[in-house]
Amino acid sequence: MKVTASQIRQDLNNFGGFGQQGYGYNVQFLYEEIGKIMGLNTEHRIIIIGAGNLGQALANYVKFEKLGFVITALFDVNPELSGKSVRGIPILMLSELDEYCRTHRVDIAALTMPKSKADSIASKLVDLGIRAIWNFAHVDLEIPNKDVVVESVHLSDSLMQLSYNIVKNSKNK
Amino acid sequence: MKVTASQIRQDLNNFGGFGQQGYGYNVQFLYEEIGKIMGLNTEHRIIIIGAGNLGQALANYVKFEKLGFVITALFDVNPELSGKSVRGIPILMLSELDEYCRTHRVDIAALTMPKSKADSIASKLVDLGIRAIWNFAHVDLEIPNKDVVVESVHLSDSLMQLSYNIVKNSKNK
């Protein structure tokens, strides 16, 4: 993993002592403790706003569930998608969002709609009490509420990083 | 951007002097020079392996083209997709990959297929001469060739980061 043993020990000790000097780490115990630190010991319920290709791709990712992230619903404005579902997860209309959030626990909202709508929907979600946003729209969301956690996935940043590494790589010859 | 002026000057001077003391930076010139550093001054041709939801979502992203990244084809094994296209970009069969790579320039291959196939296709792409891989499969690709650049997008990492920030945020109260 390109990390020294020393760094592992330093990092773990930031959170506490999980091993026994002279004896070692209990791998199962350590794994669970790291999970607790990262919040993976509790279930996270996710709704996806935007049931286009990206939203549906996320809904199809089974691996998330193994980590405790359960996608409970998708929302879209396209009436043709109404009543349909992805892997058993219902696609609802955006007009049903308010009602849904009042009657269901929602821990995380994933934003996969066009960026023009991202800011307005984000502030609506915050008003509805959602405190975590997983943002795939190509904008830096403006959310004044400090209690709201935002994690953005900017794919074009990743592509530019790849491009830069191509440049670097070609210069090494 | 949460960066000091001093840091900007240091970082820019790593690559050269782009401004004029006492006068300032020419924004247009600086923008272009940064683009050259990142390799955004040349066109990058991308093929996408896996025409599922994620592959099609990438093909629909218009913004990439503004940065010089042009998606030229998608590949899949599903015969139902044969002959179809996404935003004018043709979906080809994986069996056509060899022929395609021999007759077209390909700068980057984006991998959006299930992880079980990722490693074998990645090594095939390297054999075909592709030197940059944008990996969306949930694996750390094993590519011995040092000349091949790999950029991975691990969505579950991003989700775990979000989860950790939720934990941190809730403790600050």
Place this chain on the structure above:
DNA sequence: TAGATTGTTAATCGATTAACAATC
């Protein structure tokens, strides 16, 4: 000349690594 802005060296800060003590 005075003010403003970049380039570059020096100082500071934080993270990584090394060393060793504590413990099995």
Place this chain on the structure above:
DNA sequence: TAGATTGTTAATCGATTAACAATC
């Protein structure tokens, strides 16, 4: 007791910030 492994302090390294010289 000897060997092995974690916890923790100290040393090192690199990145960020501050200071100031150079220039318009």
